[in-house]
Amino acid sequence: MKKFFSILMIMSLLFAVACSNSDEVSKDKDSDKNEKVEIEFWTMQLSPTFDEYINGVIDDFEKENPNIKVKWVDVPWADMEKKILAAVASKTAPDVANLNPQFASKLAELDALVNMNEAVPADARDKYFEGVWKSNTFDGETFGIPWYLSTQVTMYNTKMFEDAGLDPDNPPKTFNEVYEVAKTIKEETGKYAFFPALDGSHLLETMVMMGADLTNEDMTKAAFNSPEGKEAFQLFVDLYQNELIPREVLTEGHGKAIDMYQAGQLAILASGPQFLDKIKENAPDILEVTRSSTQLTGETGKKNVAAMNLVVPKQSEHQEEAVKFSLFMTNAENQVEFDKIVPILPSIESAMDDPFFSELPENPTPIDKARIVSAKQLKDSEVLIPPMKNYEELKTSIFEALQAAMLDEMSVDEALEQAEQKWNEVLSN
Known part of the structure:
Protein backbone atom coordinates (compact mmCIF):
# COMPACT_ATOMS: atom_id res chain seq x y z
CA MET A 1 0.00 0.00 0.00
CA GLN A 152 -4.64 8.36 -19.31
CA VAL A 153 -6.10 5.16 -20.70
CA THR A 154 -9.70 3.95 -20.70
CA MET A 155 -9.84 0.97 -18.37
CA TYR A 156 -13.11 -0.92 -18.48
CA ASN A 157 -14.77 -3.91 -16.83
CA THR A 158 -15.46 -6.45 -19.59
CA LYS A 159 -17.88 -8.45 -17.40
CA MET A 160 -20.06 -5.39 -16.82
CA PHE A 161 -20.03 -4.74 -20.57
CA GLU A 162 -21.14 -8.30 -21.24
CA ASP A 163 -23.81 -8.16 -18.52
CA ALA A 164 -25.23 -5.08 -20.25
CA GLY A 165 -25.14 -6.70 -23.68
CA LEU A 166 -22.27 -4.51 -24.86
CA ASP A 167 -19.34 -5.67 -26.97
CA PRO A 168 -16.22 -5.82 -24.75
CA ASP A 169 -14.09 -5.62 -27.90
CA ASN A 170 -15.59 -2.24 -28.79
CA PRO A 171 -15.18 0.19 -25.86
CA PRO A 172 -16.14 3.86 -26.25
CA LYS A 173 -13.52 6.16 -27.75
CA THR A 174 -15.25 9.54 -27.28
CA PHE A 175 -17.23 11.27 -24.55
CA ASN A 176 -20.38 11.17 -26.67
CA GLU A 177 -20.01 7.41 -27.03
CA VAL A 178 -19.62 7.16 -23.25
CA TYR A 179 -23.04 8.80 -22.90
CA GLU A 180 -24.66 6.02 -24.92
CA VAL A 181 -22.78 3.32 -23.01
CA ALA A 182 -23.82 4.93 -19.72
CA LYS A 183 -27.50 4.75 -20.72
CA THR A 184 -27.25 1.09 -21.66
CA ILE A 185 -25.36 0.02 -18.53
CA LYS A 186 -27.75 1.90 -16.25
CA GLU A 187 -30.79 0.40 -17.95
CA GLU A 188 -29.45 -3.15 -18.03
CA THR A 189 -27.54 -3.42 -14.76
CA GLY A 190 -28.61 -0.47 -12.60
CA LYS A 191 -24.95 0.49 -12.22
CA TYR A 192 -22.94 3.45 -13.48
CA ALA A 193 -20.62 3.37 -16.45
CA PHE A 194 -18.60 6.51 -15.81
CA PHE A 195 -17.48 8.91 -13.09
CA PRO A 196 -16.21 12.10 -14.78
CA ALA A 197 -13.65 13.48 -12.37
CA LEU A 198 -14.14 17.25 -12.25
CA ASP A 199 -11.26 17.94 -9.86
CA GLY A 200 -7.81 19.03 -10.94
CA SER A 201 -7.65 20.04 -14.59
CA HIS A 202 -9.95 17.28 -15.87
CA LEU A 203 -12.90 19.54 -16.69
CA LEU A 204 -10.80 21.99 -18.71
CA GLU A 205 -8.99 19.15 -20.48
CA THR A 206 -12.33 17.63 -21.50
CA MET A 207 -13.52 20.95 -22.88
CA VAL A 208 -10.37 21.29 -25.00
CA MET A 209 -10.73 17.71 -26.26
CA MET A 210 -14.29 18.53 -27.29
CA GLY A 211 -13.05 21.47 -29.35
CA ALA A 212 -13.40 24.48 -27.05
CA ASP A 213 -10.66 27.12 -26.93
CA LEU A 214 -10.22 28.24 -23.34
CA THR A 215 -8.84 31.70 -24.15
CA ASN A 216 -7.85 33.86 -27.08
CA GLU A 217 -4.29 33.54 -28.36
CA ASP A 218 -2.73 36.07 -25.98
CA MET A 219 -4.70 34.77 -22.98
CA THR A 220 -6.45 38.06 -22.26
CA LYS A 221 -10.05 36.90 -22.76
CA ALA A 222 -12.11 33.74 -22.32
CA ALA A 223 -13.06 31.93 -25.51
CA PHE A 224 -15.01 28.90 -24.25
CA ASN A 225 -18.46 30.50 -24.48
CA SER A 226 -18.85 28.88 -27.89
CA PRO A 227 -20.83 26.03 -29.47
CA GLU A 228 -18.02 23.64 -28.51
CA GLY A 229 -17.94 24.90 -24.93
CA LYS A 230 -21.71 24.61 -24.71
CA GLU A 231 -21.59 21.05 -26.01
CA ALA A 232 -19.11 20.09 -23.27
CA PHE A 233 -21.18 21.74 -20.52
CA GLN A 234 -24.36 20.16 -21.87
CA LEU A 235 -22.77 16.70 -21.82
CA PHE A 236 -22.05 16.92 -18.09
CA VAL A 237 -25.47 18.43 -17.37
CA ASP A 238 -27.26 15.67 -19.29
CA LEU A 239 -25.24 12.91 -17.64
CA TYR A 240 -26.00 14.30 -14.20
CA GLN A 241 -29.65 15.24 -14.64
CA ASN A 242 -30.46 11.92 -16.32
CA GLU A 243 -28.84 10.12 -13.38
CA LEU A 244 -26.24 8.44 -15.56
CA ILE A 245 -23.34 9.45 -13.30
CA PRO A 246 -23.06 9.33 -9.49
CA ARG A 247 -24.18 12.32 -7.42
CA GLU A 248 -20.72 12.38 -5.84
CA VAL A 249 -19.15 13.90 -8.96
CA LEU A 250 -19.99 17.32 -7.51
CA THR A 251 -18.21 16.72 -4.22
CA GLU A 252 -15.56 14.06 -4.86
CA GLY A 253 -12.92 13.51 -7.49
CA HIS A 254 -10.71 10.94 -9.13
CA GLY A 255 -10.13 8.97 -5.93
CA LYS A 256 -13.84 8.20 -5.67
CA ALA A 257 -13.86 6.93 -9.27
CA ILE A 258 -11.06 4.48 -8.43
CA ASP A 259 -12.92 3.28 -5.32
CA MET A 260 -16.12 2.68 -7.28
CA TYR A 261 -14.32 0.90 -10.12
CA GLN A 262 -12.49 -1.53 -7.87
CA ALA A 263 -15.76 -2.18 -6.00
CA GLY A 264 -17.41 -3.28 -9.26
CA GLN A 265 -19.80 -0.30 -9.20
CA LEU A 266 -18.33 1.45 -12.22
CA ALA A 267 -17.73 0.09 -15.72
CA ILE A 268 -15.16 2.60 -16.99
CA LEU A 269 -12.19 4.24 -15.29
CA ALA A 270 -10.33 6.98 -17.14
CA SER A 271 -6.97 7.08 -15.42
CA GLY A 272 -3.24 6.52 -15.63
CA PRO A 273 -2.10 2.86 -15.77
CA GLN A 274 -0.38 3.25 -12.40
CA PHE A 275 -3.74 3.07 -10.65
CA LEU A 276 -4.10 -0.56 -11.71
CA ASP A 277 -1.54 -1.34 -9.00
CA LYS A 278 -4.12 -0.33 -6.40
CA ILE A 279 -6.80 -2.41 -8.10
CA LYS A 280 -4.42 -5.37 -8.23
CA GLU A 281 -3.88 -5.09 -4.49
CA ASN A 282 -7.45 -4.38 -3.43
CA ALA A 283 -9.58 -6.11 -6.08
CA PRO A 284 -7.66 -8.73 -8.09
CA ASP A 285 -10.95 -10.12 -9.43
CA ILE A 286 -11.72 -6.72 -10.99
CA LEU A 287 -8.21 -6.49 -12.44
CA GLU A 288 -8.72 -9.89 -14.05
CA VAL A 289 -11.67 -8.61 -16.12
CA THR A 290 -10.11 -5.23 -16.90
CA ARG A 291 -8.98 -4.22 -20.37
CA SER A 292 -7.48 -0.93 -21.52
CA SER A 293 -8.22 1.22 -24.54
CA THR A 294 -7.06 4.61 -25.75
CA GLN A 295 -7.77 7.80 -23.84
CA LEU A 296 -11.31 9.15 -24.11
CA THR A 297 -11.45 12.26 -26.26
CA GLY A 298 -13.78 14.42 -28.33
CA GLU A 299 -14.21 14.86 -32.06
CA THR A 300 -10.86 16.69 -32.11
CA GLY A 301 -9.02 13.47 -31.31
CA LYS A 302 -6.81 15.40 -28.89
CA LYS A 303 -5.25 13.46 -26.02
CA ASN A 304 -3.75 14.91 -22.88
CA VAL A 305 -0.40 14.13 -21.29
CA SER A 374 -0.43 4.47 -22.81
CA ALA A 375 2.98 4.48 -24.50
CA LYS A 376 1.61 4.12 -28.03
CA GLN A 377 -0.58 7.20 -27.70
CA LEU A 378 2.16 9.39 -26.22
CA LYS A 379 3.39 10.67 -29.58
CA ASP A 380 -0.15 11.92 -30.32
CA SER A 381 -0.65 13.50 -26.90
CA GLU A 382 0.02 17.02 -25.67
CA VAL A 383 -0.28 19.11 -22.53
CA LEU A 384 -3.73 20.60 -23.18
CA ILE A 385 -3.79 23.18 -20.39
CA PRO A 386 -0.90 25.66 -20.69
CA PRO A 387 0.48 27.55 -17.70
CA MET A 388 -1.94 30.39 -16.92
CA LYS A 389 -1.92 33.29 -14.50
CA ASN A 390 -4.25 32.84 -11.51
CA TYR A 391 -4.99 29.32 -12.68
CA GLU A 392 -6.63 28.13 -9.46
CA GLU A 393 -9.12 30.99 -9.54
CA LEU A 394 -9.96 30.29 -13.19
CA LYS A 395 -10.36 26.57 -12.59
CA THR A 396 -12.61 27.08 -9.58
CA SER A 397 -14.87 29.60 -11.28
CA ILE A 398 -15.61 27.38 -14.28
CA PHE A 399 -16.32 24.37 -12.06
CA GLU A 400 -18.71 26.42 -9.93
CA ALA A 401 -20.56 27.57 -13.05
CA LEU A 402 -20.87 24.01 -14.37
CA GLN A 403 -21.99 22.80 -10.95
CA ALA A 404 -24.79 25.37 -10.93
CA ALA A 405 -25.97 24.18 -14.34
CA MET A 406 -25.84 20.52 -13.30
CA LEU A 407 -27.97 21.36 -10.24
CA ASP A 408 -30.40 23.22 -12.53
CA GLU A 409 -29.76 26.49 -10.70
CA MET A 410 -29.09 28.16 -14.05
CA SER A 411 -29.13 27.24 -17.70
CA VAL A 412 -26.05 26.10 -19.58
CA ASP A 413 -25.98 29.44 -21.42
CA GLU A 414 -26.16 31.36 -18.14
CA ALA A 415 -23.45 29.20 -16.60
CA LEU A 416 -21.11 29.76 -19.54
CA GLU A 417 -21.75 33.49 -19.45
CA GLN A 418 -21.03 33.63 -15.72
CA ALA A 419 -17.77 31.73 -16.13
CA GLU A 420 -16.81 33.87 -19.13
CA GLN A 421 -17.31 37.09 -17.17
CA LYS A 422 -15.22 35.80 -14.28
CA TRP A 423 -12.42 34.64 -16.58
CA ASN A 424 -12.35 37.97 -18.41
CA GLU A 425 -12.11 39.77 -15.08
CA VAL A 426 -9.24 37.56 -13.89
CA LEU A 427 -7.37 37.50 -17.20
CA SER A 428 -7.49 41.28 -17.56
CA ASN A 429 -5.62 41.83 -14.30
Whole structure:
Protein backbone atom coordinates (compact mmCIF):
# COMPACT_ATOMS: atom_id res chain seq x y z
CA MET A 1 0.00 0.00 0.00
CA LYS A 2 2.87 2.38 0.80
CA LYS A 3 4.30 1.78 -2.65
CA PHE A 4 0.97 2.58 -4.27
CA PHE A 5 0.62 5.87 -2.45
CA SER A 6 4.13 6.87 -3.48
CA ILE A 7 3.29 5.97 -7.07
CA LEU A 8 0.01 7.87 -6.81
CA MET A 9 1.84 10.95 -5.58
CA ILE A 10 4.14 10.75 -8.61
CA MET A 11 1.17 11.07 -10.93
CA SER A 12 -0.91 13.63 -9.19
CA LEU A 13 -0.96 16.60 -11.46
CA LEU A 14 1.18 18.45 -9.02
CA PHE A 15 3.13 21.73 -8.09
CA ALA A 16 6.15 34.07 -3.80
CA VAL A 17 7.88 36.37 -3.75
CA ALA A 18 11.35 37.94 -3.65
CA CYS A 19 13.83 36.45 -6.10
CA SER A 20 17.00 37.19 -7.98
CA ASN A 21 16.83 39.26 -11.16
CA SER A 22 19.55 37.28 -12.89
CA ASP A 23 18.40 35.79 -16.21
CA GLU A 24 21.40 33.54 -16.86
CA VAL A 25 22.89 30.52 -15.23
CA SER A 26 25.32 31.68 -12.55
CA LYS A 27 28.91 31.18 -13.65
CA ASP A 28 31.75 32.36 -11.47
CA LYS A 29 34.58 32.49 -13.99
CA ASP A 30 37.11 33.19 -11.27
CA SER A 31 36.12 30.19 -9.13
CA ASP A 32 38.12 26.99 -8.99
CA LYS A 33 36.23 24.44 -11.10
CA ASN A 34 37.62 21.70 -8.87
CA GLU A 35 36.08 23.27 -5.77
CA LYS A 36 33.38 20.97 -4.37
CA VAL A 37 29.89 22.43 -4.30
CA GLU A 38 26.68 21.02 -2.86
CA ILE A 39 23.29 21.34 -4.54
CA GLU A 40 19.99 20.56 -2.85
CA PHE A 41 17.42 18.50 -4.75
CA TRP A 42 13.76 18.39 -3.66
CA THR A 43 11.29 15.70 -4.76
CA MET A 44 7.67 15.00 -3.88
CA GLN A 45 7.08 11.88 -1.78
CA LEU A 46 9.42 9.52 -3.61
CA SER A 47 11.05 8.21 -0.44
CA PRO A 48 11.33 5.48 0.77
CA THR A 49 9.77 3.62 -2.20
CA PHE A 50 12.31 4.91 -4.71
CA ASP A 51 15.33 5.39 -2.45
CA GLU A 52 17.42 2.83 -4.31
CA TYR A 53 16.72 4.39 -7.69
CA ILE A 54 17.15 8.06 -6.72
CA ASN A 55 20.26 7.41 -4.66
CA GLY A 56 21.67 5.32 -7.51
CA VAL A 57 21.25 8.14 -10.00
CA ILE A 58 22.80 10.61 -7.56
CA ASP A 59 25.78 8.28 -7.00
CA ASP A 60 26.31 7.94 -10.76
CA PHE A 61 26.14 11.72 -11.20
CA GLU A 62 28.62 12.36 -8.39
CA LYS A 63 31.07 9.84 -9.87
CA GLU A 64 30.95 11.68 -13.20
CA ASN A 65 31.12 15.05 -11.45
CA PRO A 66 33.37 14.65 -8.39
CA ASN A 67 33.21 18.40 -7.70
CA ILE A 68 29.42 18.29 -7.17
CA LYS A 69 27.62 16.74 -4.19
CA VAL A 70 23.83 16.32 -4.29
CA LYS A 71 21.77 16.55 -1.11
CA TRP A 72 18.40 14.89 -1.67
CA VAL A 73 15.42 16.16 0.33
CA ASP A 74 12.07 14.40 -0.08
CA VAL A 75 9.05 16.55 0.75
CA PRO A 76 5.57 15.18 1.51
CA TRP A 77 3.30 15.78 -1.47
CA ALA A 78 0.78 17.84 0.50
CA ASP A 79 3.52 20.12 1.88
CA MET A 80 5.45 20.91 -1.30
CA GLU A 81 3.58 24.04 -2.34
CA LYS A 82 3.79 25.60 1.11
CA LYS A 83 7.43 24.64 1.61
CA ILE A 84 8.71 25.83 -1.78
CA LEU A 85 6.90 29.16 -1.42
CA ALA A 86 8.32 29.64 2.06
CA ALA A 87 11.80 28.71 0.86
CA VAL A 88 11.66 31.17 -2.03
CA ALA A 89 10.30 33.89 0.26
CA SER A 90 13.13 33.36 2.76
CA LYS A 91 15.76 33.04 0.00
CA THR A 92 16.51 29.45 1.00
CA ALA A 93 15.13 27.75 -2.11
CA PRO A 94 16.63 24.42 -3.20
CA ASP A 95 18.85 24.28 -6.26
CA VAL A 96 16.54 21.81 -8.06
CA ALA A 97 12.86 21.09 -7.35
CA ASN A 98 10.32 18.62 -8.74
CA LEU A 99 7.12 20.56 -9.61
CA ASN A 100 4.24 20.29 -12.05
CA PRO A 101 3.77 22.93 -14.80
CA GLN A 102 0.79 24.73 -13.26
CA PHE A 103 2.46 25.35 -9.91
CA ALA A 104 5.89 26.02 -11.39
CA SER A 105 4.29 28.70 -13.55
CA LYS A 106 3.36 30.59 -10.38
CA LEU A 107 7.06 30.90 -9.60
CA ALA A 108 7.82 31.68 -13.25
CA GLU A 109 5.29 34.52 -13.12
CA LEU A 110 7.42 36.00 -10.34
CA ASP A 111 10.56 35.61 -12.48
CA ALA A 112 11.89 33.18 -9.86
CA LEU A 113 13.06 30.35 -12.14
CA VAL A 114 15.99 29.94 -14.53
CA ASN A 115 15.05 30.22 -18.21
CA MET A 116 15.92 26.79 -19.61
CA ASN A 117 15.92 28.07 -23.18
CA GLU A 118 19.08 29.93 -22.22
CA ALA A 119 20.51 27.46 -19.71
CA VAL A 120 20.15 24.30 -21.82
CA PRO A 121 21.97 23.94 -25.17
CA ALA A 122 19.76 23.52 -28.24
CA ASP A 123 20.99 19.98 -28.95
CA ALA A 124 19.96 18.92 -25.43
CA ARG A 125 16.56 20.67 -25.67
CA ASP A 126 15.83 18.87 -28.92
CA LYS A 127 15.96 15.47 -27.20
CA TYR A 128 12.71 16.13 -25.33
CA PHE A 129 9.25 15.83 -26.83
CA GLU A 130 8.69 19.22 -28.43
CA GLY A 131 5.15 19.73 -27.14
CA VAL A 132 6.10 18.76 -23.59
CA TRP A 133 9.10 21.11 -23.61
CA LYS A 134 6.89 23.97 -24.83
CA SER A 135 4.30 23.28 -22.12
CA ASN A 136 6.76 24.73 -19.63
CA THR A 137 6.69 28.12 -21.32
CA PHE A 138 5.45 31.26 -19.60
CA ASP A 139 5.78 34.76 -21.10
CA GLY A 140 8.15 33.41 -23.72
CA GLU A 141 10.53 31.73 -21.27
CA THR A 142 10.85 28.03 -20.46
CA PHE A 143 10.93 27.47 -16.72
CA GLY A 144 11.49 23.70 -16.39
CA ILE A 145 13.03 20.54 -17.81
CA PRO A 146 10.47 17.74 -18.37
CA TRP A 147 11.03 14.67 -16.20
CA TYR A 148 8.29 12.04 -16.28
CA LEU A 149 4.95 11.84 -18.10
CA SER A 150 1.65 9.99 -17.96
CA THR A 151 -1.22 9.58 -20.41
CA GLN A 152 -4.64 8.36 -19.31
CA VAL A 153 -6.10 5.16 -20.70
CA THR A 154 -9.70 3.95 -20.70
CA MET A 155 -9.84 0.97 -18.37
CA TYR A 156 -13.11 -0.92 -18.48
CA ASN A 157 -14.77 -3.91 -16.83
CA THR A 158 -15.46 -6.45 -19.59
CA LYS A 159 -17.88 -8.45 -17.40
CA MET A 160 -20.06 -5.39 -16.82
CA PHE A 161 -20.03 -4.74 -20.57
CA GLU A 162 -21.14 -8.30 -21.24
CA ASP A 163 -23.81 -8.16 -18.52
CA ALA A 164 -25.23 -5.08 -20.25
CA GLY A 165 -25.14 -6.70 -23.68
CA LEU A 166 -22.27 -4.51 -24.86
CA ASP A 167 -19.34 -5.67 -26.97
CA PRO A 168 -16.22 -5.82 -24.75
CA ASP A 169 -14.09 -5.62 -27.90
CA ASN A 170 -15.59 -2.24 -28.79
CA PRO A 171 -15.18 0.19 -25.86
CA PRO A 172 -16.14 3.86 -26.25
CA LYS A 173 -13.52 6.16 -27.75
CA THR A 174 -15.25 9.54 -27.28
CA PHE A 175 -17.23 11.27 -24.55
CA ASN A 176 -20.38 11.17 -26.67
CA GLU A 177 -20.01 7.41 -27.03
CA VAL A 178 -19.62 7.16 -23.25
CA TYR A 179 -23.04 8.80 -22.90
CA GLU A 180 -24.66 6.02 -24.92
CA VAL A 181 -22.78 3.32 -23.01
CA ALA A 182 -23.82 4.93 -19.72
CA LYS A 183 -27.50 4.75 -20.72
CA THR A 184 -27.25 1.09 -21.66
CA ILE A 185 -25.36 0.02 -18.53
CA LYS A 186 -27.75 1.90 -16.25
CA GLU A 187 -30.79 0.40 -17.95
CA GLU A 188 -29.45 -3.15 -18.03
CA THR A 189 -27.54 -3.42 -14.76
CA GLY A 190 -28.61 -0.47 -12.60
CA LYS A 191 -24.95 0.49 -12.22
CA TYR A 192 -22.94 3.45 -13.48
CA ALA A 193 -20.62 3.37 -16.45
CA PHE A 194 -18.60 6.51 -15.81
CA PHE A 195 -17.48 8.91 -13.09
CA PRO A 196 -16.21 12.10 -14.78
CA ALA A 197 -13.65 13.48 -12.37
CA LEU A 198 -14.14 17.25 -12.25
CA ASP A 199 -11.26 17.94 -9.86
CA GLY A 200 -7.81 19.03 -10.94
CA SER A 201 -7.65 20.04 -14.59
CA HIS A 202 -9.95 17.28 -15.87
CA LEU A 203 -12.90 19.54 -16.69
CA LEU A 204 -10.80 21.99 -18.71
CA GLU A 205 -8.99 19.15 -20.48
CA THR A 206 -12.33 17.63 -21.50
CA MET A 207 -13.52 20.95 -22.88
CA VAL A 208 -10.37 21.29 -25.00
CA MET A 209 -10.73 17.71 -26.26
CA MET A 210 -14.29 18.53 -27.29
CA GLY A 211 -13.05 21.47 -29.35
CA ALA A 212 -13.40 24.48 -27.05
CA ASP A 213 -10.66 27.12 -26.93
CA LEU A 214 -10.22 28.24 -23.34
CA THR A 215 -8.84 31.70 -24.15
CA ASN A 216 -7.85 33.86 -27.08
CA GLU A 217 -4.29 33.54 -28.36
CA ASP A 218 -2.73 36.07 -25.98
CA MET A 219 -4.70 34.77 -22.98
CA THR A 220 -6.45 38.06 -22.26
CA LYS A 221 -10.05 36.90 -22.76
CA ALA A 222 -12.11 33.74 -22.32
CA ALA A 223 -13.06 31.93 -25.51
CA PHE A 224 -15.01 28.90 -24.25
CA ASN A 225 -18.46 30.50 -24.48
CA SER A 226 -18.85 28.88 -27.89
CA PRO A 227 -20.83 26.03 -29.47
CA GLU A 228 -18.02 23.64 -28.51
CA GLY A 229 -17.94 24.90 -24.93
CA LYS A 230 -21.71 24.61 -24.71
CA GLU A 231 -21.59 21.05 -26.01
CA ALA A 232 -19.11 20.09 -23.27
CA PHE A 233 -21.18 21.74 -20.52
CA GLN A 234 -24.36 20.16 -21.87
CA LEU A 235 -22.77 16.70 -21.82
CA PHE A 236 -22.05 16.92 -18.09
CA VAL A 237 -25.47 18.43 -17.37
CA ASP A 238 -27.26 15.67 -19.29
CA LEU A 239 -25.24 12.91 -17.64
CA TYR A 240 -26.00 14.30 -14.20
CA GLN A 241 -29.65 15.24 -14.64
CA ASN A 242 -30.46 11.92 -16.32
CA GLU A 243 -28.84 10.12 -13.38
CA LEU A 244 -26.24 8.44 -15.56
CA ILE A 245 -23.34 9.45 -13.30
CA PRO A 246 -23.06 9.33 -9.49
CA ARG A 247 -24.18 12.32 -7.42
CA GLU A 248 -20.72 12.38 -5.84
CA VAL A 249 -19.15 13.90 -8.96
CA LEU A 250 -19.99 17.32 -7.51
CA THR A 251 -18.21 16.72 -4.22
CA GLU A 252 -15.56 14.06 -4.86
CA GLY A 253 -12.92 13.51 -7.49
CA HIS A 254 -10.71 10.94 -9.13
CA GLY A 255 -10.13 8.97 -5.93
CA LYS A 256 -13.84 8.20 -5.67
CA ALA A 257 -13.86 6.93 -9.27
CA ILE A 258 -11.06 4.48 -8.43
CA ASP A 259 -12.92 3.28 -5.32
CA MET A 260 -16.12 2.68 -7.28
CA TYR A 261 -14.32 0.90 -10.12
CA GLN A 262 -12.49 -1.53 -7.87
CA ALA A 263 -15.76 -2.18 -6.00
CA GLY A 264 -17.41 -3.28 -9.26
CA GLN A 265 -19.80 -0.30 -9.20
CA LEU A 266 -18.33 1.45 -12.22
CA ALA A 267 -17.73 0.09 -15.72
CA ILE A 268 -15.16 2.60 -16.99
CA LEU A 269 -12.19 4.24 -15.29
CA ALA A 270 -10.33 6.98 -17.14
CA SER A 271 -6.97 7.08 -15.42
CA GLY A 272 -3.24 6.52 -15.63
CA PRO A 273 -2.10 2.86 -15.77
CA GLN A 274 -0.38 3.25 -12.40
CA PHE A 275 -3.74 3.07 -10.65
CA LEU A 276 -4.10 -0.56 -11.71
CA ASP A 277 -1.54 -1.34 -9.00
CA LYS A 278 -4.12 -0.33 -6.40
CA ILE A 279 -6.80 -2.41 -8.10
CA LYS A 280 -4.42 -5.37 -8.23
CA GLU A 281 -3.88 -5.09 -4.49
CA ASN A 282 -7.45 -4.38 -3.43
CA ALA A 283 -9.58 -6.11 -6.08
CA PRO A 284 -7.66 -8.73 -8.09
CA ASP A 285 -10.95 -10.12 -9.43
CA ILE A 286 -11.72 -6.72 -10.99
CA LEU A 287 -8.21 -6.49 -12.44
CA GLU A 288 -8.72 -9.89 -14.05
CA VAL A 289 -11.67 -8.61 -16.12
CA THR A 290 -10.11 -5.23 -16.90
CA ARG A 291 -8.98 -4.22 -20.37
CA SER A 292 -7.48 -0.93 -21.52
CA SER A 293 -8.22 1.22 -24.54
CA THR A 294 -7.06 4.61 -25.75
CA GLN A 295 -7.77 7.80 -23.84
CA LEU A 296 -11.31 9.15 -24.11
CA THR A 297 -11.45 12.26 -26.26
CA GLY A 298 -13.78 14.42 -28.33
CA GLU A 299 -14.21 14.86 -32.06
CA THR A 300 -10.86 16.69 -32.11
CA GLY A 301 -9.02 13.47 -31.31
CA LYS A 302 -6.81 15.40 -28.89
CA LYS A 303 -5.25 13.46 -26.02
CA ASN A 304 -3.75 14.91 -22.88
CA VAL A 305 -0.40 14.13 -21.29
CA ALA A 306 0.45 15.05 -17.72
CA ALA A 307 4.01 16.18 -17.06
CA MET A 308 6.26 16.62 -14.05
CA ASN A 309 9.35 18.78 -14.28
CA LEU A 310 12.60 19.80 -12.68
CA VAL A 311 13.06 23.54 -12.10
CA VAL A 312 16.02 25.59 -10.93
CA PRO A 313 15.26 28.67 -8.81
CA LYS A 314 17.25 31.78 -9.70
CA GLN A 315 18.24 32.04 -6.04
CA SER A 316 20.51 29.03 -6.50
CA GLU A 317 24.17 29.91 -6.15
CA HIS A 318 25.03 26.89 -8.30
CA GLN A 319 22.69 27.20 -11.25
CA GLU A 320 25.10 25.69 -13.76
CA GLU A 321 25.58 22.58 -11.61
CA ALA A 322 21.83 22.39 -10.90
CA VAL A 323 20.98 22.41 -14.60
CA LYS A 324 23.67 19.82 -15.27
CA PHE A 325 22.18 17.53 -12.63
CA SER A 326 18.63 18.07 -13.98
CA LEU A 327 19.75 17.02 -17.46
CA PHE A 328 21.46 13.94 -16.01
CA MET A 329 18.41 12.95 -13.95
CA THR A 330 16.20 13.22 -17.04
CA ASN A 331 18.50 11.58 -19.60
CA ALA A 332 17.12 8.66 -21.62
CA GLU A 333 18.93 5.92 -19.70
CA ASN A 334 17.83 7.14 -16.28
CA GLN A 335 14.25 7.75 -17.39
CA VAL A 336 13.85 4.26 -18.85
CA GLU A 337 15.16 2.74 -15.62
CA PHE A 338 12.62 4.77 -13.62
CA ASP A 339 9.78 3.86 -16.00
CA LYS A 340 10.46 0.17 -15.45
CA ILE A 341 9.86 0.65 -11.73
CA VAL A 342 6.64 2.68 -11.91
CA PRO A 343 4.14 2.92 -14.83
CA ILE A 344 5.18 6.33 -16.14
CA LEU A 345 6.58 7.48 -19.48
CA PRO A 346 9.80 9.29 -20.45
CA SER A 347 10.03 12.88 -21.68
CA ILE A 348 13.06 12.07 -23.87
CA GLU A 349 11.81 11.01 -27.29
CA SER A 350 14.57 8.47 -28.00
CA ALA A 351 13.81 6.64 -24.74
CA MET A 352 10.59 5.39 -26.34
CA ASP A 353 12.71 3.21 -28.63
CA ASP A 354 13.22 0.81 -25.74
CA PRO A 355 11.20 -2.39 -26.40
CA PHE A 356 9.70 -2.04 -22.93
CA PHE A 357 7.26 0.52 -24.34
CA SER A 358 6.20 -1.46 -27.41
CA GLU A 359 6.52 -5.18 -26.70
CA LEU A 360 4.46 -7.25 -24.29
CA PRO A 361 6.16 -9.86 -22.11
CA GLU A 362 5.06 -13.48 -22.12
CA ASN A 363 1.77 -13.93 -20.27
CA PRO A 364 1.14 -10.18 -20.05
CA THR A 365 -0.99 -8.80 -17.23
CA PRO A 366 -3.67 -6.12 -17.64
CA ILE A 367 -1.07 -3.70 -16.25
CA ASP A 368 1.41 -4.62 -19.00
CA LYS A 369 -1.25 -4.12 -21.65
CA ALA A 370 -2.27 -0.74 -20.21
CA ARG A 371 1.36 0.39 -20.32
CA ILE A 372 1.61 -0.40 -24.03
CA VAL A 373 -1.64 1.46 -24.80
CA SER A 374 -0.43 4.47 -22.81
CA ALA A 375 2.98 4.48 -24.50
CA LYS A 376 1.61 4.12 -28.03
CA GLN A 377 -0.58 7.20 -27.70
CA LEU A 378 2.16 9.39 -26.22
CA LYS A 379 3.39 10.67 -29.58
CA ASP A 380 -0.15 11.92 -30.32
CA SER A 381 -0.65 13.50 -26.90
CA GLU A 382 0.02 17.02 -25.67
CA VAL A 383 -0.28 19.11 -22.53
CA LEU A 384 -3.73 20.60 -23.18
CA ILE A 385 -3.79 23.18 -20.39
CA PRO A 386 -0.90 25.66 -20.69
CA PRO A 387 0.48 27.55 -17.70
CA MET A 388 -1.94 30.39 -16.92
CA LYS A 389 -1.92 33.29 -14.50
CA ASN A 390 -4.25 32.84 -11.51
CA TYR A 391 -4.99 29.32 -12.68
CA GLU A 392 -6.63 28.13 -9.46
CA GLU A 393 -9.12 30.99 -9.54
CA LEU A 394 -9.96 30.29 -13.19
CA LYS A 395 -10.36 26.57 -12.59
CA THR A 396 -12.61 27.08 -9.58
CA SER A 397 -14.87 29.60 -11.28
CA ILE A 398 -15.61 27.38 -14.28
CA PHE A 399 -16.32 24.37 -12.06
CA GLU A 400 -18.71 26.42 -9.93
CA ALA A 401 -20.56 27.57 -13.05
CA LEU A 402 -20.87 24.01 -14.37
CA GLN A 403 -21.99 22.80 -10.95
CA ALA A 404 -24.79 25.37 -10.93
CA ALA A 405 -25.97 24.18 -14.34
CA MET A 406 -25.84 20.52 -13.30
CA LEU A 407 -27.97 21.36 -10.24
CA ASP A 408 -30.40 23.22 -12.53
CA GLU A 409 -29.76 26.49 -10.70
CA MET A 410 -29.09 28.16 -14.05
CA SER A 411 -29.13 27.24 -17.70
CA VAL A 412 -26.05 26.10 -19.58
CA ASP A 413 -25.98 29.44 -21.42
CA GLU A 414 -26.16 31.36 -18.14
CA ALA A 415 -23.45 29.20 -16.60
CA LEU A 416 -21.11 29.76 -19.54
CA GLU A 417 -21.75 33.49 -19.45
CA GLN A 418 -21.03 33.63 -15.72
CA ALA A 419 -17.77 31.73 -16.13
CA GLU A 420 -16.81 33.87 -19.13
CA GLN A 421 -17.31 37.09 -17.17
CA LYS A 422 -15.22 35.80 -14.28
CA TRP A 423 -12.42 34.64 -16.58
CA ASN A 424 -12.35 37.97 -18.41
CA GLU A 425 -12.11 39.77 -15.08
CA VAL A 426 -9.24 37.56 -13.89
CA LEU A 427 -7.37 37.50 -17.20
CA SER A 428 -7.49 41.28 -17.56
CA ASN A 429 -5.62 41.83 -14.30
